[in-house]
Amino acid sequence: MPGDHVDGMDVLKVREVVKEVIGRARRREGPTLVECETYRFRGHSLADPDELRDPELKAIHKKIDELVEDAVEFADERPLPPRSQLLENVFADSKGFGIRPDGSYRCADPKFTQGTAHV
Structure with a gap:
């Protein structure tokens, strides 16, 4: 059975591969195995600690939160437009x-x- 490996985190690449696989199936050329390699964002359950994430991501999230807070504060300090x-x-x-x-x-x-x- 033919198979394809694709970066499962890239939705456009997955779409491209799946379109080809669907076409193959509709032409009655048999099944195709598609392996989508993805990154797990969370543990398996609520009891599973979130140790899989790169610590650098926490710093990125903190920076994003700070930017959003600054933008909201900036907007709140400005007068309403006419x-x-x-x-x-x-x-x-x-x-x-x-x-x-x-x-x-x-x-x-x-x-x-x-x-x-x-x-």
């Missing part, structure tokens, strides 16, 4: 969309917002 900017950069073609200075909603095509909630 209502007139609520819909800026939301649509692919923002021309004609948004809120007028008087607070009313504007849209190039009035039917665009028909039946939707108003801002």
